[in-house]
Amino acid sequence: MTFSLPEDLAPELYPLAWLVGTWRGYGILTYGETIPEQAVYQEIVFEHDGGPYLRQITTVWTLDATRSEDLDFEVPGLEGATRIAPAQIWSTETAYWRPVGQEQPDADDADTRTPITRLEVVSADPAGQVGVWEGWIQGPRAQIGTQAVGRTRTSAPMTEMTRVVGLVGGDLMWAQDMAAFGQELQSYASGRLGRVEDPDDPATQPGALLPEPAEHPEPPEGPDDGEASR
Numbered sequence: 001m002t003f004s005l006p007e008d009l010a011p012e013l014y015p016l017a018w019l020v021g022t023w024r025g026y027g028i029l030t031y032g033e034t035i036p037e038q039a040v041y042q043e044i045v046f047e048h049d050g051g052p053y054l055r056q057i058t059t060v061w062t063l064d065a066t067r068s069e070d071l072d073f074e075v076p077g078l079e080g081a082t083r084i085a086p087a088q089i090w091s092t093e094t095a096y097w098r099p100v101g102q103e104q105p106d107a108d109d110a111d112t113r114t115p116i117t118r119l120e121v122v123s124a125d126p127a128g129q130v131g132v133w134e135g136w137i138q139g140p141r142a143q144i145g146t147q148a149v150g151r152t153r154t155s156a157p158m159t160e161m162t163r164v165v166g167l168v169g170g171d172l173m174w175a176q177d178m179a180a181f182g183q184e185l186q187s188y189a190s191g192r193l194g195r196v197e198d199p200d201d202p203a204t205q206p207g208a209l210l211p212e213p214a215e216h217p218e219p220p221e222g223p224d225d226g227e228a229s230r
Contacts, residue, residue, distance in 0.1 A: 006020045015099065016142075020054065024041075027191025030188070039063050078194025079194070079209075082210075094124055131148070149161065
């Protein structure tokens with residue numbers, strides 16, 4: 001699939017241009033004994049309004065296990081999304097990615113021709129958590145980690161998060177580690193998503209390749225009044 005530079009993209013965002021668009025796919029959630037491992041449906045949208053930042057909107061759904069197919073990570077992200085059926089929203093998040101300068105990689109870096117762009121990111125979710133992140137992006141790979149996590153009085157006790165995002169074979173691969181509930185930093189979520197050219201195309205919707213759910217059969221008709229009186 002070819003990729004063209006989005007129109008009106010601020011020059012500061014050129015190193016992040018490969019992220020722009022709508023991505024759909026599948027992934028895994030798990031967190032020790034607190035959250036049992038489960039498959040999920042995911043959508044991530046990176047968009048811009050001409051300013052020197054990207055807005056990221058991430059939504060994760062649990063699955064309807066009675067309709068969804070079992071997948072492994074060899075299935076392309078967009079195909080996987082069409083073979084699973086979301087049930088209900090698990091989490092949402094809005095984040096802003098802002099490049100804050102470039103530097104040349106070390107001489108022994110494997111890719112000495114691609115500059116490293118430093119990033120600052122802020123995120124918020126309706127569960128009452130706000131993250132301030134720092135990190136970098138180099139070519140089709142980014143890594144960020146929280147420098148501070150703020151939370152409301154009733155939110156889950158989270159203290160640290162890290163994320164890795166990369167473009168692999170045209171798919172967006174990402175993983176997040178988290179320290180929460182008094183536990184050390186450990187795996188929380190991962191995903192494989194494919195770029196969606198037309199988000200309204202029925203062929204790209206979740207569960208598009210699944211058979212339609214069976215309708216409940218109509219109950220048999222009872223005897224009419226005449227038969228009941230005999």
